[in-house]
Each structure stands twice: as structure tokens, then as C-alpha cells.
Amino acid sequence: MKLExxxxxxxxSTAALAERLTTYNGVPAVFSPEAPGDEQDGWGGETQYPMVTYNYDLQANEERNSAGSLSVSIFCQNTTDVFPEDIAPIVKECLRDVILLPEGGTPYCFTWARTDAFTMGEDAGKAGVVIGCEVRFDILEYxxxxxxxxxxxxxxDKYIKELYPKCLVMGYDRMEEITEASADQPVVYCRLISSEKQEETNTVAWMDGRIAVHVLCPESTVRLKMAADIANHLSLDGEVIMLDYSPMFIKRLQVNYKSDYLKEGQVFITGHYGLLRYKAKPHVLMAAHGNYS
Known part of the structure; x- marks a missing residue:
């Protein structure tokens, strides 16, 4: 499926949201980018409200450290029992710590940015006036x-997966189209911030790589405990064995419990590892003689 x-x-599919919306052709009224006109048969002669429309833009914003933005508009009438303020928290919770994986694309996550109320019409106190709010999210790409x-x-990735077999490690485990991080199954994402050559010898070029570890989970206590536990294990082990069985030494380790776990991460590792200049050569059979007698 596409991201949209x-x-x-x-x-x-979120029951708490669907039960508060009207329906169009028997489906909860969620549309992109605009809703059908009120003359369409799909409304079944019922009211258009409450309903939700959404639109997104995958244009990177370096200032907000995001890959784009998502705008969700909630429309209600002031004569109904459901108000935008009732639906907005459900929309925020619906996308909290949820990773979407479009077909052929990269995983995306959403972080709430702001909520703005609006009224369609001049007389807000008049019956039947459409009121609403716009909930904006930053789209993060992983x-x-x-x-x-x-x-x-x-x-x-492999080190953390062995430490927490039940967690889901992005880039290591298979991801579903929609993945919801939870206390029972936190989601971990590791990214390379920078790499720098520190020294070199005749056989090895030594690199320093700075890696950020993101622990995604809606419960802050689980996030903090897991980040601290990862850091403690790395401190005690002092190294991470790489896939070619060479060691990556933990040169520096930092944990920031107040950082934005979606945008920045919580655990920051500086690993010292080597790149071999020469590959091991297989033994060559020299001076072979055959005897066919």
C-alpha cells in the first residue's frame, strides 16, 4: 500500500475514532484530500459530520528535522454531541508510536506538532455552523x-536483538505495513550519525562511528529502563562483535533520557572499529606433481 x-x-481501523464519525458508503468518513460533496448518494441522506480529512507533504524540513508534514482536519457541527476537541486526542493517539511501511518505501513515524481550532462561517453561535480543528504532525523517516x-x-542491531529477543529492530526484523510499538514489543531503530577515520596502519584503517539508538514505546518508564539497560550492557561488555567477527570497541557512551526519542534517540554510541586493507588470501598449491602410473 501507499503511505496515503x-x-x-x-x-x-481505529474503533475509538470510527465510532465517533459518520459514514460514507458504510465506511467511516475519512477522506484525502477532500470529502465528497453533500449531494453524493454515499451519505445516504445523513449528515456529513463528524468527518476527517487529511493531506500530507513529503518535503523535508531541516529546521524541524522532519521528512514532511501531515495535516488532519476534523469537521463537526455545533448541533451534535461530538466536538472536535473530543476527536483530536484520539487522532493523536491513533498515530502515536505507529510505524507505517509503504510498499517499496521506507518506514515512517509521526510526531504531533500542533492543534489549531477553526470555524467555517461568520456567526459561530448560529446553529448548524461547522466547527473543527486541524491537527498537524511531523513525518519522520527511518x-x-x-x-x-x-x-x-x-x-x-544484532546486539540489541540478542539482548531483547521480543523487541522489533527496524532494519533487522521483518516489518509489517502497520506496526504499533507497545510495552510488550518496543521498537528499536539504530542510525549512523557520523563516521570519521582516527588512525591508520599498514593493515588497518581505524574508524570512529557515532550511532544513535531510538527506543520507541508509548510508556516512558519502559523506554527509560530499556535505554538504561542497553547502555549498562554496552558499558560492561566494552565491545560489540561485528558481522565479520571483528570487535567494535565502545569508545564513548552517552544516554540522554530527556531527548526526543523519535527525532534524536536516547543512547549514543561511539564505536571504534577497523577496516582491513587486505583480505586474507587462500593457500595456493605450489609445485604440484601428478603421477598417473
């Missing part, structure tokens, strides 16, 4: 950080 279809699927062998990110 996955957002639609997530909204429609691309695969797999580089080349030896790969420091894949090594940390």
Missing part, C-alpha cells in the same frame, strides 16, 4: 542504515 492508503487504513561490511549499525 496506510494512513486511511489506520484511521478507519531509512535503512545498512552500509558496508563491517557494518557498525547492523552489529548494534
Amino acid at each position: 492508503e496506510l494512513i486511511q487504513k489506520r484511521f478507519v 531509512p535503512s542504515m545498512e552500509t558496508s561490511d563491517p557494518d557498525p549499525v547492523m552489529a548494534v
Whole structure:
């Protein structure tokens, strides 16, 4: 599915949201980018409200450290029992710590940015006036950080997966179209922030790679405990074995419990690892003689 279809699927399949919306052709009234006109037969002669429309823009915003933005508009009438203020928290919760994986694309996550109320019409106190609010999210992209062998990110992915077999590690485990992080199954994402050559010898080029570890979970206590536990294990082990069985030494380790776990991460690792200049050569059979007698 495309990202637009996955957002639609997530909204429609959320029972708390669907039960507060009217229906169009028997389906909860969620549309992109605009709703059908009130003359359409799909409304079944019923009111159009409450309903939700959404639109997104995948244009990177470096200032907000995001890959784009999602705008969700909630429309109600002031004569109904359901108000935009009732639906907005459900929309926020619906996308909280949820990872969407479009077909052929990279995983996306959403973080709430702001909510603005609005009124359609001049007389807000008049019966039947449409009121609503716009809930805006920053879209965060979590691309695969797999580089080349030896790969420091894949090594940390494997290390955390062995430490927490029940967690889901992006880039290591198979992802579904819609994944919801939870206390029972937190989601971990590791990314390479930077790499720098520190020294070199005749056989090895020594690199320092800085890696950020994101622990996604709606419960803050689980996030904090898991981040602290990962850092403690790394401190005690002192190294992470890479996929070619060479060690990556933990040169520096930092944990920030107040950082934005979606945008920045909580655990920051500086790993010291080597790149071999020469590959091991197989033994060559020299001076072979055959005897066919």
C-alpha cells in the first residue's frame, strides 16, 4: 500500500475514532484530500459530520528535522454531541508510536506538532455552523542504515536483538505495513550519525562511528529502563562483535533520557572499529606433481 492508503487504513481501523464519525458508503468518513460533496448518494441522506480529512507533504524540513508534514482536519457541527476537541486526542493517539511501511518505501513515524481550532462561517453561535480543528504532525523517516561490511549499525542491531529477543529492530526484523510499538514489543531503530577515520596502519584503517539508538514505546518508564539497560550492557561488555567477527570497541557512551526519542534517540554510541586493507588470501598449491602410473 501507499503511505496515503496506510494512513486511511489506520484511521478507519481505529474503533475509538470510527465510532465517533459518520459514514460514507458504510465506511467511516475519512477522506484525502477532500470529502465528497453533500449531494453524493454515499451519505445516504445523513449528515456529513463528524468527518476527517487529511493531506500530507513529503518535503523535508531541516529546521524541524522532519521528512514532511501531515495535516488532519476534523469537521463537526455545533448541533451534535461530538466536538472536535473530543476527536483530536484520539487522532493523536491513533498515530502515536505507529510505524507505517509503504510498499517499496521506507518506514515512517509521526510526531504531533500542533492543534489549531477553526470555524467555517461568520456567526459561530448560529446553529448548524461547522466547527473543527486541524491537527498537524511531523513525518519522520527511518531509512535503512545498512552500509558496508563491517557494518557498525547492523552489529548494534544484532546486539540489541540478542539482548531483547521480543523487541522489533527496524532494519533487522521483518516489518509489517502497520506496526504499533507497545510495552510488550518496543521498537528499536539504530542510525549512523557520523563516521570519521582516527588512525591508520599498514593493515588497518581505524574508524570512529557515532550511532544513535531510538527506543520507541508509548510508556516512558519502559523506554527509560530499556535505554538504561542497553547502555549498562554496552558499558560492561566494552565491545560489540561485528558481522565479520571483528570487535567494535565502545569508545564513548552517552544516554540522554530527556531527548526526543523519535527525532534524536536516547543512547549514543561511539564505536571504534577497523577496516582491513587486505583480505586474507587462500593457500595456493605450489609445485604440484601428478603421477598417473
